[in-house]
Amino acid sequence: MRELAKKRLSENLKQSVKYLTLVFNDFFILALIFLFGALMFWYAQAMKTMPSNLWFYRPLVGFILWVPLLAGHLVTLIKEADMQFLFTQDEQMDQYLKPMKHYSLVLPFILEILLAGIVFPFATIKAEINIFSYILLVATMLLIKVTELDIEKNNLYLGKKASFSIVSLGALLAALISAYYSYIGIVIGVLGILLVPNFQLTFGKRMDKTMLFDWRYAAESEKARKDRVYSIFSMFTDVAEKQVAIKRRKYLDFLLPKSIAKENPNLFLYRRSLLRNPEYLNLLVRMTVFAILVSWLVQDWRWALGLSCLVIFLTVYQLLPMATEFDRNFMYRVYPIERQNRGKDLVKVLTIGLFIQWLLISICWLIVLPINVSLFEAMAILLGFTLIVVATYLPNRVKKMNQKNFGIR
Amino acid sequence: MTLKIEHLTGGYTGVPVIKDINLEIKPGESLGLIGLNGAGKSTTIKHILGLLRPQKGKISLNDVVLTEQPTKFKREVAYIPETPILYPELTLKEHLELTMLSYHLDEKKAWERAHELLKMFRLDDKLGWLPIHFSKGMRQKVMIVSAFLADTSLLVIDEPFTGLDPLAVANLIDLIKKAIANGKMVLMTTHVLADAQQAISNYAVLNNGTIEVIGSLQEIRQHYGLKPDDPFDKLYLTLNREDHSNA
Structure with a gap:
């Protein structure tokens, strides 16, 4: 022994x-x-x-x-x-x-x-x-x-x-x-x-x-x-051995559409993954809290803006594995699910998540930072930055990941 | 709709596991794939599901060739795997909704059918459960309910009786029989022939990646020189002897 x-x-x-x-x-x-x-x-x-x-x-x-x-x-x-x-x-x-x-x-x-x-x-x-x-x-x-x-x-x-x-x-x-x-x-x-x-x-x-x-x-x-x-380890690198324990989080069901009429399989899966997979939701929460905490510590809208932009970019970067997460599921490959537009579906889901992140950071700025015109400008700039990341960087990276995995263009 | 497998050769690497397989299943027909472990049953199924790329040959449902129009082909195929595979983040209800979305089913009609199936397999009070709360048998039942809900032309069933209670086995056999009677095609692999022969009429014996014989159980008995009252396990002993002599 x-x-x-x-x-x-x-x-x-x-x-x-x-x-x-x-x-x-x-x-x-x-x-x-x-x-x-x-x-x-x-x-x-x-x-x-x-x-x-x-x-x-x-x-x-x-x-x-x-x-x-x-x-x-x-x-x-x-x-x-x-x-x-x-x-x-x-x-x-x-x-x-x-x-x-x-x-x-x-x-x-x-x-x-x-x-x-x-x-x-x-x-x-x-x-x-x-x-x-x-x-x-x-x-x-x-x-x-x-x-x-x-x-x-x-x-x-x-x-x-x-x-x-x-x-x-x-x-x-x-x-x-x-x-x-x-x-x-x-x-x-x-x-x-x-x-x-x-x-x-x-x-x-x-x-x-x-x-x-x-x-x-x-x-x-x-x-x-x-x-x-x-x-x-997984906060810094991919860990193949890590097993994720899914949480039901019924209290977040209000964020899901009531009817599936306007859904497609990829949207349907990505929404639930973001809300129930602790890897993703915890990351979103952790990064948001981090941005708020740092903003409170620096007590200056310029620094808060710069660091919050960095946090939003890092959030998107760390959520990228969502793009191909279902490829490992046997049934995902067996079901007649179109993969051509799944990148767009992921962008839709993450846009909502990042908008909520922006909203929370902005509200907390109003509480923890001195209120003046510059602070409102910083909020607008942060929103603009979030939209640019979501509209340019995210689709581009998702497209590359899909191409690498399945040759999807 | 007819499933045609023509000269299919394939496997996981360059070395073929299955060689020159030819099969045809017409509406209202069923076929059982039987053979020893490693004979190529699961590999054949993976090719039909589009999980492996054929090295040679073609798989089609009517004129829809799998490699050319995979989504259109898959929309006519439902699959029950040997080991249940569910999405950990979806509840039972959401698995059914995903099936409805993927197979473009009419939601209202699909739910009527789903409730019948859920009741049959005693899952009707577990719609909000995540897979982590299900036993292996219950997970297998979710796979069965989802597959029959999809209402496709072809049902591919891999060792379906493992882990199911006798009541569920009886219900599954009943569902397969009804599907065949309604003009569906069924392809099943199994070692439990006593259960399978209640629903499946024809069998193909796979040995070393090739089909040795196709026919009714009676014809297969004759092919291997088995007496009518010989237990069917004798077929496996014969295949095992052939396997050793080939080696």
Whole structure:
């Protein structure tokens, strides 16, 4: 089982490296360097001016050090087929999960240590936590992560399961208290050091000897974990393995035509896909919220206009895969559905979606930005830009995608 | 309307899976395609549905040639696949509406027919459900309802009895019989001959991508030297022996 775990981990690492290379491409790295540089510059400047030892500094340090614990759930790489083919291996699963746990610790440990390094000047100078207590606080956080993974591992066996949100909230509370009262931090740290191995021993024994492995739960949890990882990758690149869980969203049915008399199959499908496929609707919502948030932060109509234009263009760019999404459906190819004009149908559907996006951004501008004539001009320009993207860029790209897939002109 | 398959050779790559297939089905006729796994049944069906491009030969419905007028050809073909394939984002009601739109059906008449079919397969109270909430058998029933709703000249049915409850199998056989009686053409692949022979009159035995014999079950028995009371499974044993001797 240990060998199987190692083989799967190596395959998983290869796959992750493949996607990470795509995500962290040259442009993205460059953008990150600039962003990180700007953030560090701001941090250095702020350190010079901010007052020392305010009451919330220590809990803030605790909170910041708790955040990396949210990353990195237990990687199990359990597959659905394991329910059939490893069904008799319950007692060996602890051996299988050992290397999995070590692997799962890598990401949160790296993030925790990295963040601890960045926060160090603030924690020791402004929050006045002594160095020894700070190191102990970081060590406590790392031990809490180990304990969290042990709880997740324990949950993989049949029986009562601990809620991860409660465990996580407990960790937050421990982080806040340890940061605020250094001596309690020492107690928690020491308790952690004593309890974690003990926890492993106590529960480890139970796992091996008295508990049955919960195959279905393990397969579903791993699928959910993978979906979360793929969702992050898919924000930057195409992820072939990503499976989409469609949401019914009945409350949005008012956006669909009441009668099908004026519909055609492509329009009919695209409308429902935009409303029910989380990939598309969530993207539209996310980008709209992002545009509103950025506009509020910059507090200047010129910047808000420029950034909102960029957001609208990126929304269209990321919605382009809709053009060929049904080509993978066997029945779409069997049904007598004309594909000649489907590009126009997609443009019709996205025009409505983007118009709603423009409307929401404009309404929020009226709330968050200073109202003057320029703001109304910016709204008109944003509408004009949206229409130009919809009338020129979108049809052109859709046409190219259809030509590539089916030779449709 | 007549389905004509003339000298059809094809497959997935350059190497043909089916070789020089000739078939003809006239209105009111049915044909069962039988053979071992890998004989070329599904490949033949995929060619008829326009999912594969023939390497040689022609498929036509009357004078409408599939490769020349695919949409017009497909408008006369309904298909029930072995594994149900639905649109995850459409409810059952919307699958039926999509069928109405794709096959240009009169909405009012189509809904009357749809309600009959839905009741027959006990789906009439599940119109708002998404496919994710259906069992495999229920999904297969959605495919059956959609195919019979389309009311086409040709019905292509691939292993239809898998995963269906006995009541649904009986209803499906009944629907196929009625379709044939109304002048429709039916092409079906199946291994469950006991059920199939209730509706299908003629059979074509595919072996290694070619048609060995076409005829009634009686004629096929005679061709393979089976006695009238021999179980039909013996045919598969004979095909298996032939397959090995060819190898």
